Amino acid sequence: MEESETMEALEGSFQLKGGDFMDAGAASKEMRTVLANLGVPPETIRRAAVSAFEAEMNVIIHAIAGTLHYAVEGDALKITIIDMGPGIKDIQLAMKEGYSTAPDWAREMGWGSGMGLPNIKNNSDGLKLDSVPGEGTTLEITINLKGK
Amino acid sequence: MTVGEVIDKLKLETKVTGNPERTIKGCYVSDMLSDVLANSTEGNLWITRQTHPNIVAVAAIKGLSGIVITGNKPIDPETLIKAAAEEVPVLSTFLSSFEVAGIFYNLIKKPEVA
Numbered sequence: 001m002e003e004s005e006t007m008e009a010l011e012g013s014f015q016l017k018g019g020d021f022m023d024a025g026a027a028s029k030e031m032r033t034v035l036a037n038l039g040v041p042p043e044t045i046r047r048a049a050v051s052a053f054e055a056e057m058n059v060i061i062h063a064i065a066g067t068l069h070y071a072v073e074g075d076a077l078k079i080t081i082i083d084m085g086p087g088i089k090d091i092q093l094a095m096k097e098g099y100s101t102a103p104d105w106a107r108e109m110g111w112g113s114g115m116g117l118p119n120i121k122n123n124s125d126g127l128k129l130d131s132v133p134g135e136g137t138t139l140e141i142t143i144n145l146k147g148k
Numbered sequence: 149m150t151v152g153e154v155i156d157k158l159k160l161e162t163k164v165t166g167n168p169e170r171t172i173k174g175c176y177v178s179d180m181l182s183d184v185l186a187n188s189t190e191g192n193l194w195i196t197r198q199t200h201p202n203i204v205a206v207a208a209i210k211g212l213s214g215i216v217i218t219g220n221k222p223i224d225p226e227t228l229i230k231a232a233a234e235e236v237p238v239l240s241t242f243l244s245s246f247e248v249a250g251i252f253y254n255l256i257k258k259p260e261v262a
Contacts, residue, residue: 025205115182
């Protein structure tokens with residue numbers, strides 16, 4: 001019983017809604033607490049939290065809705081973000097720092113600098129991006145909890 | 149230098165207290181949130197004109213020592229609620245980002261003229 005409760009605490013799922021920036025960061029906040037309780041070094045927690053938060057914002061800025069799921073699997077943290085959104089036509093271009101398709105409202109808030117995906121790449125140990133234009137995007141992020 | 153000392157020396161208005169004993173380690177000035185996520189470091193004081201709730205998440209994630217809102221810009225009430233919950237100090241000044249950064253730079257760096 002106790003074991004299953006522990007297991008339950010090592011993963012979490014969050015619903016994300018397009019345009020709902022008010023609660024952005026909820027997933028990364030919970031994740032930070034979970035990782036801190038596991039004794040993960042602060043610098044690794046920051047890398048994970050930056051990756052998750054940028055991914056959350058991408059969904060909120062670009063998609064209609066999406067989910068973020070995180071799970072600690074052994075020495076790795078897996079974060080999977082699936083959205084129903086416009087999709088990414090040119091992934092290579094989207095990964096390029098400075099390229100952004102963010103709408104004006106997001107730019108006015110200081111988002112849309114074209115640094116989101118590059119930030120995720122720089123802060124993670126693995127990144128897999130699959131997208132179907134007109135349908136949505138799936139992003140899988142891996143963070144090694146024992147350091148880079 | 150602590151958050152409390154900076155509040156004193158820069159005559160900042162405290163909107164959310166946080167921990168005034170917290171040590172400030174350097175400073176970052178930016179209004180682009182991903183830039184702050186990428187380039188600020190733990191303990192930095194963050195000087196910005198952004199006032200919406202996402203700034204609290206950014207400061208909490210990066211372990212920043214406080215946020216200084218410049219130009220007397222009104223701050224979203226939701227931002228203050230979130231900052232209080234996360235214990236992130238939110239400070240306000242009538243000074244511009246340039247001015248407050250310049251004064252703070254001189255306080256902590258004591259640069260010498262070459």
